[in-house]
Amino acid sequence: MSETINTLDAAIAAPPAGAPPQLDEQDYLWTLNFGPQHPATHTTLRLVLKLDGERVVDAIPDIGYLHSGFEKLGEHLDYNQYVTITDRMNYISPMANNVAWHGAVEKLLGLELTPRAKYLRVIVSELARISDHLLCNGAVGLDLGAFTFFLYAFNQREAIYDIFETVCGARFTNSYTRVGGLMHDATPLFVEKVRAFLRAFPKTLDDMDRLLNRNRIFMDRVKGVGILTKEEANGRSCTGPIARASGVTRDLRKDEPYLAYRDFDFNVCCATAGDCLARYLVRMAEMRESLKIVTQAIENLPSGPVNVGIDQRTALPQKRQVYSTIEGLISHFELVMSNRGFEVPHEETYAAIESPNGELGFYIVGDGNDTAYRARCRPPSYIHFAVFPHLIRGHTLSDVVAVLGSLNIIAAELDR
Amino acid sequence: MPATNETLTALEAVLQGLETSEFRGDTRATVPRESLAEVLRLLRDRRGFDLLVDVTCVDYLNYRDARDRFGLVYLLANTTTNERITLRVYVGESDPTIPSAVPLWEGANWLEREVYDMFGIVFEGHPDLRRILLPDEFTAFPLRKDYPLQGRGERHNFPVLRREEG
Numbered sequence: 001m002s003e004t005i006n007t008l009d010a011a012i013a014a015p016p017a018g019a020p021p022q023l024d025e026q027d028y029l030w031t032l033n034f035g036p037q038h039p040a041t042h043t044t045l046r047l048v049l050k051l052d053g054e055r056v057v058d059a060i061p062d063i064g065y066l067h068s069g070f071e072k073l074g075e076h077l078d079y080n081q082y083v084t085i086t087d088r089m090n091y092i093s094p095m096a097n098n099v100a101w102h103g104a105v106e107k108l109l110g111l112e113l114t115p116r117a118k119y120l121r122v123i124v125s126e127l128a129r130i131s132d133h134l135l136c137n138g139a140v141g142l143d144l145g146a147f148t149f150f151l152y153a154f155n156q157r158e159a160i161y162d163i164f165e166t167v168c169g170a171r172f173t174n175s176y177t178r179v180g181g182l183m184h185d186a187t188p189l190f191v192e193k194v195r196a197f198l199r200a201f202p203k204t205l206d207d208m209d210r211l212l213n214r215n216r217i218f219m220d221r222v223k224g225v226g227i228l229t230k231e232e233a234n235g236r237s238c239t240g241p242i243a244r245a246s247g248v249t250r251d252l253r254k255d256e257p258y259l260a261y262r263d264f265d266f267n268v269c270c271a272t273a274g275d276c277l278a279r280y281l282v283r284m285a286e287m288r289e290s291l292k293i294v295t296q297a298i299e300n301l302p303s304g305p306v307n308v309g310i311d312q313r314t315a316l317p318q319k320r321q322v323y324s325t326i327e328g329l330i331s332h333f334e335l336v337m338s339n340r341g342f343e344v345p346h347e348e349t350y351a352a353i354e355s356p357n358g359e360l361g362f363y364i365v366g367d368g369n370d371t372a373y374r375a376r377c378r379p380p381s382y383i384h385f386a387v388f389p390h391l392i393r394g395h396t397l398s399d400v401v402a403v404l405g406s407l408n409i410i411a412a413e414l415d416r
Numbered sequence: 417m418p419a420t421n422e423t424l425t426a427l428e429a430v431l432q433g434l435e436t437s438e439f440r441g442d443t444r445a446t447v448p449r450e451s452l453a454e455v456l457r458l459l460r461d462r463r464g465f466d467l468l469v470d471v472t473c474v475d476y477l478n479y480r481d482a483r484d485r486f487g488l489v490y491l492l493a494n495t496t497t498n499e500r501i502t503l504r505v506y507v508g509e510s511d512p513t514i515p516s517a518v519p520l521w522e523g524a525n526w527l528e529r530e531v532y533d534m535f536g537i538v539f540e541g542h543p544d545l546r547r548i549l550l551p552d553e554f555t556a557f558p559l560r561k562d563y564p565l566q567g568r569g570e571r572h573n574f575p576v577l578r579r580e581e582g
Contacts (some may be wrong), residue, residue, distance in 0.1 A: 064549040071534075072558060076565055107440055234466045234495060237523030248495060250467075255498045256417065346480060347439050350491055350502065352469075363489060365474050373479060378470040378491075386526040415549055 029057060032397070036065050040143050040401040043411030045385070047400070054396045059389040066415040074375025078341065079105045079179050082375065087173035089377065090413040092135050093128035094174045095164065096355040102177040103258060104351035104362035109179070109344060111314060115302040117181045118260040123194065123297045124167065124176060125259075125353070126290040130201070131160045132356035132408070133241075133283040133290075140280060140405035141212060144221045149211045156197075156204050163193045179342070180315030181307030194298050198291060205287060212280075222276035226391040226403035229274055236390070237383045240358025242407060245282045246274035252354035263300075264293045276406040314342045341370035348374075357381060357408055381413040419443035419501040423463050430454060444502040452505050453515045456490070460520055465492040465501065468517065471527040473535045477561040485509040486537060490517070507537065516542040534559035 035046040044065040050058040070085050077085065079102075086097040099121050106113065113121075138153030161171040167190045168176040168183055176183050212218045228238065233246040243250060251268040253261040269285035271278035307315035310331040321328030334340045344366040352361030358380030367373040384407045391403050418441050427445060428434045435446040447455050459465040469491035476482035484506035493500050507514055516539035517524035528539045529548040536557035539545055547554060554570060556563055 064551070067549040069558065072563075072565060110440060232522075235522050237468050237470075237521065237527070239467075250495045250498075348474070348489075349440055349442055350470075359469065361470065361491075363470065363472055363491070365479075367479060374474045376470070376472045376474075376489075378472075382526065382530075383523060386523065 028052065034400065041404065041409075041411075042139055043409070043414075045409065045411045045414060047388075049397070049400065051397060054398075056392050056395055056397060056400065059392050059400075061385060061388060063385065063411075064415055066411050068416070070416040071375060071377065074372055074377075076371060078370040079344075079372065082372070083175045083177060084173065086377075087175055088412055089379065089416060090132070090355065090357060090360075090381065090410045091172065092410055093125075093132035093356045094172070095124040095128035095176060096132070096353065096360065098174060098177040099125045099259075100351075100353045100355060100360045101362055102179060103353055104349065104364050105179055107351040108347065108349045108364050108366050109314065109342070111180055111308060111312060113181065113259075114305055114308060115260070116185075116304050117306050117308075119297050119301050120167075120182060120186055120306065121177065122259050122261065122264075123294055123301075124164070124174075125355075126293045126297075127160050127163060127194075127197075129290045129356040130287050131157050133287050136356075136405070136408040137208075137280055137283050140222075140276070140402065141218070143401040143405050144218055146212060146215070146218060149208060152204055152208050152211065156201055159193075159197050159200070163190065163197060166190045166193055178307070178315055180312055181305075185306040186301070191298060191301070194294065198295055198298070201291060202288075205284070205291075209284065219277065221399070221402050222280060222406070224273075225276045225395060225399050226406065227273070227275045228387065228391060230272075232387075232390070233274070236387050238358070238387060239383075240354065240356070240380055241269075241279055241282045241286060242358065242384055242387075244268065244270045245278035247272040252352060252359060256352075258351075258353060260297070261293075264296045266290075266292050276402050279406040344368055344370065352378065355380060357410070357413075358384065377416060379413045379416060381408070381410050382416075385409050385414055417441070417498050417500065419445075419499050420497075423459070423499060423501065426458065426463055427455065430458060442500070442502055444504060446504050446506070449505055449507060449514055452490075452503070453517075455503065456492075456517055456520055459492055459501065463499075464494045464496060465499070467493040467495050468521040468523050468527075469493050469500075471517065471524055471531060473531045473537055473559075475535060475559065475561045486512060486535060488514060488531070488537065512536060513538045513540055515540050518542055533557075536560070 030051040032049040032051055034049055035041045036044045046062040048060040049056055073085055074082050083098050083101055086101045087094040089097050134153040134157050138150040141149035164174055165171045167186055168174050228246045230247040233243040233248050249268060249270055254268055266289045269282050269289060271282050310317045310327055316335055317328040317331050322332045346368050348365040350361055350363045352359045360380055361378040363376040364372050365374040392400055424436060431451055437444050472489045474487045476487055486507045488505045490503040514537060516528055528542055531537050532545055533547045533549055534557060
């Protein structure tokens with residue numbers, strides 16, 4: 001240190017002729033390594049922060065710790081197998097990823113789902129949205145010191161996991177969808193559990209609102225922190241709650257209604273401030289809207305088959321058909337034999353859904369085989385994390401966790 | 417929703433003999449590499465395509481009726497009218513370069529870095545074209561079709577640091 005001061009003194013005393021004295025930025029900036037294993041990153045990601053005192057001058061993200069070649073695997077697993085990989089992308093809301101993947105596959109095949117399958121997919125993806133927002137907001141609370149809030153949120157996520165377990169047997173990695181339908185039809189027990197959740201959840205939401213919305217400590221930490229303007233949100237490809245907190249009104253459920261979203265009455269939740277508080281409030285409001293959608297869907301759940309018919313040759317026929325009809329038996333064998341499967345057009349298409357985190361889309365290139373030639377995932381976390389250095393510049397070190405939490409970065413989806 | 421006729425007419429005004437196709441409601445246009453920057457600027461400034469949804473690449477090695485080795489895909493959306501358009505640009509193996517879209521959309525930065533990382537497409541004019549998901553020492557481009565699923569042993573050759581040496 002004394003050497004630095006001596007050099008500085010020398011530079012001030014006798015400035016070199018011509019050029020002004022250049023201070024190396026290393027002389028006064030601290031470099032702080034944040035992650036890859038840090039409790040507030042929640043997942044494995046690394047930031048190299050340049051600090052001037054407590055102020056963040058720059059943040060350089062270093063990602064790729066969880067890269068596992070999901071897109072390469074997509075070229076080697078067939079359309080039904082790959083759904084297990086999509087579970088592991090955004091593992092906070094795997095149901096939404098399942099719906100997005102098979103939505104894109106069905107668009108490529110030109111399949112029209114049965115009304116019951118559409119409604120069930122809407123129900124599970126809205127429950128996934130609630131679960132994702134609960135985790136995201138709960139973790140923001142946890143990182144900023146509101147531990148009680150986090151426990152309230154996690155208690156209700158447990159109820160959603162129970163519902164998922166009832167409908168598909170798995171709590172975490174659901175893999176619930178299949179090409180042309182779903183793994184299992186919903187049972188009366190599922191309907192009963194969803195109804196119980198719909199009754200209990202508004203009270204928790206009210207409690208959560210009361211815990212934080214007037215909490216001075218929380219407000220001071222999130223208000224005016226990490227502001228993203230509307231133009232920046234569009235220019236930086238932001239979607240979902242992050243763009244909507246900045247005043248973008250785009251919501252694919254309204255703007256390009258997929259599945260059965262046209263049938264439901266709900267609002268798109270927006271804010272204009274674009275700071276961490278706005279993102280928190282948009283997520284809280286979206287949970288209430290999701291509740292409205294689930295209520296309407298579960299009460300108007302159409303009856304009928306959940307998979308497309310055997311004439312489509314994509315979804316496995318019901319066991320009753322396999323055992324009692326020749327068409328069912330042939331169709332079953334055609335689908336499960338390794339050298340058969342279904343015909344896929346020699347084409348490429350992109351389909352996206354409004355996942356809890358933003359626009360989650362798949363660009364699929366089909367080449368006639370039962371595996372995709374290319375299965376590109378448009379990952380919202382990846383695109384939102386690119387915005388992070390821009391948001392944090394000029395804020396203090398303690399704001400890093402607030403901004404990171406409000407972006408909801410899931411590293412498995414970030415790195416794929 | 418698919419691109420409107422006005423958008424396609426505006427595109428045809430700059431690109432004579434524009435190839436467009438439609439599949440399941442997606443409008444796709446094939447753009448020559450030289451005109452890409454101009455077309456992207458036209459779509460953003462005059463047709464209101466303010467959201468660059470995705471930039472990705474497909475390696476058409478051994479693909480039936482392939483036009484060239486790589487096909488770059490630009491997915492654009494208009495957030496007011498919800499129009500969408502897909503632009504496809506074909507580049508060859510010998511000269512895999514393409515102008516960068518970062519001057520138009522800041523969001524293209526990481527998307528193009530990922531395409532470079534996975535396919536080795538060089539984006540000219542990109543401010544920071546480095547590997548992003550793979551380590552800097554990696555030499556291959558793993559999403560190319562001639563790269564094997566299980567890798568070429570890179571993981572086994574990673575330098576190992578022991579605690580006592582570190």
